[in-house]
Amino acid sequence: MRPRLALTAAAVTSMIVLAFCIPLARLIQVVAINRALDAAKLESRSLAGALGAVTDTNTVRQLVQQTNAGNPRPTAVYLPDNTVLGAPIPVDAEVELARQGRSFTAAGPKGGRDILVGVVTPGEGARVVRVRVAGALLNRGVHRAWTIIVAIGALVVVIAVLLADRLGQSIVTPMSELLSVTRLLQSGDLQARVKPAGPPEVEEVGIAVNDLAERIGDLLVAEREAAADLSHQLRTPLTVLRLDAEGLESPMDRVRIATDIDRLEQVVTRVIEESRDGSRHESRPGQGRSDLGRAVRHRLTFWSVLAKDQGRRVSSSIPNGSQAIAVSAADLDVCIDALINNVFTHTPSGAPFSVDVLPAFNRRWTLVVQDGGPGLPGDSLPDRGTSSGSGTGLGLDIVRRAAESSGGSVSSGRSLDGGARIEVTFGPPGGT
Numbered sequence: 248m249r250p251r252l253a254l255t256a257a258a259v260t261s262m263i264v265l266a267f268c269i270p271l272a273r274l275i276q277v278v279a280i281n282r283a284l285d286a287a288k289l290e291s292r293s294l295a296g297a298l299g300a301v302t303d304t305n306t307v308r309q310l311v312q313q314t315n316a317g318n319p320r321p322t323a324v325y326l327p328d329n330t331v332l333g334a335p336i337p338v339d340a341e342v343e344l345a346r347q348g349r350s351f352t353a354a355g356p357k358g359g360r361d362i363l364v365g366v367v368t369p370g371e372g373a374r375v376v377r378v379r380v381a382g383a384l385l386n387r388g389v390h391r392a393w394t395i396i397v398a399i400g401a402l403v404v405v406i407a408v409l410l411a412d413r414l415g416q417s418i419v420t421p422m423s424e425l426l427s428v429t430r431l432l433q434s435g436d437l438q439a440r441v442k443p444a445g446p447p448e449v450e451e452v453g454i455a456v457n458d459l460a461e462r463i464g465d466l467l468v469a470e471r472e473a474a475a476d477l478s479h480q481l482r483t484p485l486t487v488l489r490l491d492a493e494g495l496e497s498p499m500d501r502v503r504i505a506t507d508i509d510r511l512e513q514v515v516t517r518v519i520e521e522s523r524d525g526s527r528h529e530s531r532p533g534q535g536r537s538d539l540g541r542a543v544r545h546r547l548t549f550w551s552v553l554a555k556d557q558g559r560r561v562s563s564s565i566p567n568g569s570q571a572i573a574v575s576a577a578d579l580d581v582c583i584d585a586l587i588n589n590v591f592t593h594t595p596s597g598a599p600f601s602v603d604v605l606p607a608f609n610r611r612w613t614l615v616v617q618d619g620g621p622g623l624p625g626d627s628l629p630d631r632g633t634s635s636g637s638g639t640g641l642g643l644d645i646v647r648r649a650a651e652s653s654g655g656s657v658s659s660g661r662s663l664d665g666g667a668r669i670e671v672t673f674g675p676p677g678g679t
Contacts, residue, residue, distance in 0.1 A: 249415035256411030264400040275392045280385045287320050287362045287378040295364040295376045308332050321379050327372030346373035358382030421445030437464045535575035536676045539612050540565045540604050546583045560599035570612045572673035573653035582649050585642035586616040594620025610675040619664035628659045
């Protein structure tokens with residue numbers, strides 16, 4: 248913005264300066280020419296008046312010598328017998344014209360001017376006074392005046408550009424601060440505020456941004472409180488489930504269900520804590536660390552029981568060793584559960600599925616979940632909140648955000664059995 252304002256000021260001021268200086272420069276030149284010609288005319292008329300009263304040739308010669316002494320304008324007098332006194336300027340057609348008693352200005356050599364005055368004395372014949380004005384005299388002082396005009400014009404343009412830049416700075420500086428604050432707000436720093444400054448319009452925008460930040464903060468606080476209250480309400484049915492689990496006859500079932508209830512309580516507790524203090528922010532690449540293979544084995548232990556009850560065939564392929572990824576263990580468990588839960592929700596009972604861990608490029612690891620169901624509509628991931636079944640449509644979006652936060656990605660396609668194939672690539676710890 249500042250360069251544009253400066254360029255605009257320079258262009259407009261330059262046009263104004265040119266519109267003023269060009270006529271002024273021409274006027275100065277005309278004044279200089281007229282000044283030089285007026286001085287020459289005055290000399291020629293003065294000498295012509297003296298010649299009208301003097302007839303002696305010697306006296307005329309002395310007058311001409313006195314006129315030429317130290318004078319930059321050479322003067323010549325033509326006697327009736329064509330004798331030339333003073334400057335050696337030969338007789339020409341202008342002299343013959345002036346002998347008729349006429350006074351006029353004629354063109355001289357090299358851009359100069361000649362002032363000719365005819366003096367007719369009865370009985371003596373016609374004499375002519377000729378004053379030559381060189382071209383340099385006609386333009387004396389003109390170039391110096393032009394230089395001053397150009398310097399003043401350039402100074403005016405520079406001052407205009409500086410003033411425009413100063414004006415642009417008074418607008419750009421608060422706008423830059425406004426941009427910085429909005430980017431901080433975009434990154435999640437809701438404490439960032441603008442110091443309203445600049446023109447009234449810009450200042451009003453800063454005040455509006457501050458009010459918007461306050462409003463967003465209030466809405467987030469209300470949302471966190473509502474989420475915390477809703478999560479807290481889940482404790483009551485969890486307590487009932489725990490009591491029901493303790494009443495089961497099978498010790499294995501009691502332990503299995505109690506373990507699942509404990510995990511669910513941990514998730515609810517974490518949601519309440521993060522909602523209360525607002526500590527949950529979008530993860531950056533490289534944050535968190537977990538073992539993908541270990542997490543898959545652990546969660547398959549739980550889901551294999553349900554798969555057996557529904558007659559589903561479950562297969563998995565997990566390499567030996569550690570598969571470190573940049574996702575926390577809790578978030579990774581949520582991702583795995585969301586992917587497998589989609590299989591149980593959107594495929595008929597008995598449909599097989601597989602969970603594989605494959606190496607990817609640049610120390611990344613890919614989690615592949617395939618099923619034998621009807622597949623995804625268009626073989627593409629649904630939009631957030633969109634579900635073709637009874638789900639919320641948030642599971643795959645949770646997986647996508649977790650993968651992208653680690654520097655990975657999510658893609659979908661069709662499995663060999665004709666069902667859905669979801670590939671989730673996780674980045675390594677440290678974001679490398």
